[in-house]
Amino acid sequence: METDSVRQKAGPTPTQLKNLRMLRIAVCHPDDADGQQMTQQLRRIGCHVQAFWPPLPVLPELTDVVFLAVRPDSIDMNFEWFNADEGPTIIAVVNYENPTIVEIVLRIGAKATLPSPVRSFGLLSALVVARQVHGDLKAQKRQLRKLSGKVLGVRRIEEAKNVLMRSRSISEAKAYDLLREQAMSKRVSIEEIAQTILNANEILSLGKT
């Protein structure tokens, strides 16, 4: 009983799967066999689907995912929702695999591709993987922005400490305490106090060499 048979095979259902029926999806594709195959399969899966062609410069509000036909005449296609921070997850539907088409796929920020002719099998996996990748990427971007801010703040505190140490001839520990006391009494972050000191120092140093 300690071997293979004990492994849990019926794991919890991933969130991306549970959320499938809440997704609002735009299929930007000509109304041909591929376009119909996609909308029908997405409806079977239970997503909210609208079909458009040509692609819309502005998407319906709250669109989560766009299946976008990328074809040779898409070469100049450019919309604001490509690579937008809060833009939809884009899945490129391609009928060529040459560098021209692949370049467009990368440029529009597609998170998955669906080859034409479209089959019903494979669409769900592409959709779920693209949503996961896009979601992870967004979360990482947010995290990165937060960390960049943090690093910048730490550097400002260092510089502000140096200003205080030089101008008042105090130790580093003392300079830090001073910053912290100021931050507490003014109820702002220590990074902001540091920035204020750096700004003031810059002004006071005007004209000096």
Place this chain on the structure above:
Amino acid sequence: MANKDPVRVGVLYSKTGVTSTIGKSQLQGTLLAMDEINEAGGLDGRELVPVFYDAQSTPAVYAKLAERLILEDKVNVILGCYMSSSRKAVLPLVEKWNKLLFYPTLYEGFEFSNNIIYTGAAPNQNSVQLAEFMTANFGSRVYLIGSDYIYPYESNRIMSELVLQRQNSEKVAERYVALDATEQDFHPIIDEIRDLRPDFIFSTVVGDSAACLYRVYAEAGLDPKTMPIGSLTTSEAEVSQMGGAGIGHFTSAPYFQSINSETNLRCLERFRQRFGADCVPNQCWEAAYFQTHVFANAFVRAGTDDPTQLVPKILGSELDAPQGRIRIDPTNHHTCLYPRIGVVNSKGQFTIVREATRAVHPDPYMVTHSMGDWAAELSTLEL
């Protein structure tokens, strides 16, 4: 002059191997329907002729034989397959050559092919109803036991999520045995069940080893009144292999032999006249039977078995099947069926204790099943 050539149809079930009990019954259900069709004058005067191969309960053999049916026997339509692995083996071939497979078996959902018609139950037509019934009557601490392949994994995931929506629920354990498991393999399982005392056991053990599970359970003296086995796959056929050990256990399925309708009783009588008591009619037998008629009706309307022209005549079509009037859903190629819950009685038959009053639409891509869905509500007959 009208075409009087026979119409040859591929028939691909397993007469040998671990799932041969159900396979043989599906074959005979198919042959019964073909006899009826031919006795009634065939397909517009054309005789319907089965081209049968034994797939030996082995996916690779299914693939090889499906290809032979398509390339050498030149059939356009195949009636067949039981385990999901066998269907997955045939799927790419019917898609590649644009042929049509009728699949008469309950399965775990999450599939659609333009080249397949699914006539067995999807999880929203059997699992939800079973979870509702078992938890309401016995409690929500469930022990999961299944054969080691994809159908049990997915069925167990669905069952766990349903049961865990209840208060005081718990997945007590989840165990898998080989497809050819024998009684010996179930001894440690039953020992553990005796120790852990779940409220009920959910079994997705298929094939001949299903009978072993129930027999070992009975020999251990466990009581189905307090800790029954609930199943989606244990049918009259498996029960007949148990020698009484099935009594008191539950199954959720759209068809039981005990359905008291004219259509069913007449069908069973014709079956016994034709085949005797060799095979035991069950839910997969019934699906194999009625899907052959669905095919024949569509053929007559289309005038051909070329899938491109045949499929539109199948979609949306209805038929008085032994379980009730079924309909092929045009959007997902699955079938509107009648969920039922049965308990095994002393005659080896199921006493039906819950029954859907209306056909339930198939929803093969349902990820999150929930209890208390109105579509899953069944009327109480007994208990």
